[in-house]
Amino acid sequence: MEYNRIIAVTGLPGLFELVSSKNDGAIVRSLDDRSTKFVSSRIHNFSHLESIEIYTVRDNVNLVEVFNAMEKSADKLPDGKDAAALKAxxxxxxxxxxxxxxxxxxxxxxxxxxxVLKKNEIEIKLTEPAEEVEEPAEVAEPVEEAAAPAKTKSAKASAAKAEAAPAETEEAKPVKAAKKKAAPKKEAATEEATEEKPKKTARKKKEE
Known part of the structure; x- marks a missing residue:
């Protein structure tokens, strides 16, 4: 039986072991007669001995400290009915x-x-806090690497332009060459036009 499961219940004498908790109360076992029963939280309040503090002239102390002082004392426990003996x-x-x-x-x-605690041979000590397990720093590194590929829209657009740029330059060269080859057709057309002009002048002379 552990000290952290021992509770006091208002309106009921003695101490109890907390067997299980429910929404509307708790099932407890008496340390005096070992009887088990349900106690409603609507009627009673529960106090874990582990959470009880005692007023001192300085800061409050846990009840465990007073119990430990009682264990170390060689004096006989006083009669609970004698207020003066209790205080002394x-x-x-x-x-x-x-x-x-x-x-x-x-x-x-x-x-x-x-x-009651001594009679039931319950060790009077506070529960030790659970140790926090620290995760190694290396675990965070893959997360950073995984996040690296996520780029902004502008970065993706610039990357797409960079990839498309070589294809445009290679395809553009044949187009320009084709335009240059088509240019001589215009020159040929002008030459034909110049050849036709003398024919018209020749007709006029014949008529004269």
């Missing part, structure tokens, strides 16, 4: 506790909870 005990084992905000009822609960 905690002043000795944890003098930084803010006794103006930590009431006798709170100290009584801590004594009771500590006894």
């Amino acid at each position: 005990f905690f002043k000795k084992i944890y003098p930084d506790m803010d006794f103006e905000r930590v009431y006798a009822s709170d100290m009584k609960k801590m004594i009771k909870w500590f006894e």
Whole structure:
């Protein structure tokens, strides 16, 4: 049984192991009589012992720190009904506790909870945070290479022009040559026109 699964339920004495959670409550198992039952969240509130903090004259501390101080102490646990004895005990084992905000009822609960935890042989310690697995930097390199071919529209257009340019220059040369060869036809036409003019003048002389 792990400490992080131990909860306190408002309105119910003792501590419970959280068996499973539901939308409208939870199934819990009592650490006192080992009975299992459903507890509605509409009627009761649940508090994980792991999340409970205690007021001190400095910063708040987790309840685990107070429990650890109780474990190290050689003094006998006080009677929960004696408020003066409770205060004297905690002043000795944890003098930084803010006794103006930590009431006798709170100290009584801590004594009771500590006894239940020890009876069930539950190790009192916080859950260690899960280690984050760092991904190697090399994984990001293929992503950059894959993104490189994606070019802008202007880049694609310029690339298309560059590819089409050689084909245009090679095809343009025969066209120009064809135009130059067609040019002599005009010269021939002018020569024919000049040859026809003397014929007309020859007719006029015959008529005279």
